[in-house]
Amino acid sequence: MDTQTATPLDDFVRLRPRLFGIAYRMLGVRADAEDIVQEAWLRWQNGGSLEARTPEAWLVTVVTRLSIDRLRGALTERERYVGPWLPEPLVEDTAASPESALEAAGDLSTAFLLMLERLAPEERAVFLLHQVFDFDYAEVAATVGKTEAACRKVLQRARERVRAERPRFAVNRELHLELLGRFVQAARSADPAQVQALLAADATFTGDGGGKVKTTVRQVVGADRVGRLVAGIERKWSNADTRHDIITVNGAPGVLTWRNGMPDAITSIHIEDGRIAAIYVVRNPDKLGGLAGLRA
Incomplete structure (x- = not known):
């Protein structure tokens, strides 16, 4: 697509799989992830596309910060959950967009998502953005509103909590x-x-x-x-x-x-x-x- 002629809608549609991928990995619940992406779209429509230097940075920042806020509330709800809590499964053959277009990059397995449950919301966001979605420290810092030095400390703490250097949950x-x-x-x-x-x-x-x-x-x-x-x-x-x-x-x-x-x-x-x-x-x-x- 010619970026010079791309419309705000074009930009959002192109980035939607990545946005949903971040929100779902943050929250583990499809409906919540869809709500976050929808809210990002509304903000994008209502002036976000005009103020954004780059569509990806702006939209990823909005989705990440909304996901952090939603996860804080969800953790309280999960304390009252009856029995073990597992992420909502994404079934490829029956999922409509954006699930069917979910980015293959990074980790998505139940085991990996449960490993993320050990992390606090901001730790989870920093870990995912850097380790799964390959954002550099400057991009992560801008997204979560911290300094690069602070993000490095957060990531170090997150790695320790999930046992750093553990291999990704690759699927043969x-x-x-x-x-x-x-x-x-x-x-x-x-x-x-x-x-x-x-x-x-x-x-x-x-x-x-x-x-x-x-x-x-x-x-x-x-x-x-x-x-x-x-x-x-x-x-x-x-x-x-x-x-x-x-x-x-x-x-x-x-x-x-x-x-x-x-x-x-x-x-x-x-x-x-x-x-x-x-x-x-x-x-x-x-x-x-x-x-x-x-x-x-």
Whole structure:
């Protein structure tokens, strides 16, 4: 596109995937991220496009600062959340823009988003902008309204909190698909030993029902306990109309489970050293709303 002829709308549409990507990674909730991007658009329309030196810097600054404010409120709400909280899954095949156009750059997995939960809102913003979206210190400082020196300290503190130098949560799609398929088959067998054989010794199972549907109220730890839990869940539903579909969740293969013709759960896994190290199951119906248009 010729930048000399680009309109404010053109600029916003071009940048929208990046804006949504920042907001979603900050908040972990699709609707909240969409609200932030919509608010940025309104401000862009109402004079922002006239005062901005560069569209990206202006819009990223607005989205980042709005996300920091929204996250501060969300953290208080999450303290009252019933059971473990998991990010709302983004299902690629069913997501409309801006989700379907979400930037592939950076990290999007459930495991990575949960790692970010260890950070305070400003730490999270600085970490994401620098580590994921490759903004330099000057750009980060201008975006969050701090000095470069302060941003360096914030990033150092953030790295320490998420164990600096830990590799990114890269996804080997072929390995992920193969192991996920074996996991589904093992779960269907309702045999704890078959499930356990795929798990790391310290594997975890985290379920998010939001207090609205049944799931584990605490994280389950250990291959033996997780294997028995997964097999037990499948046995419980053995007489129901159940189907497991392999889909793309947060940029990686995952499982959409149907019960009696309705979306019941989305399962993601995190792999380390060729074994399943973590299982994340979202059953909270509020977080499955994006699947409402699907049919079993």
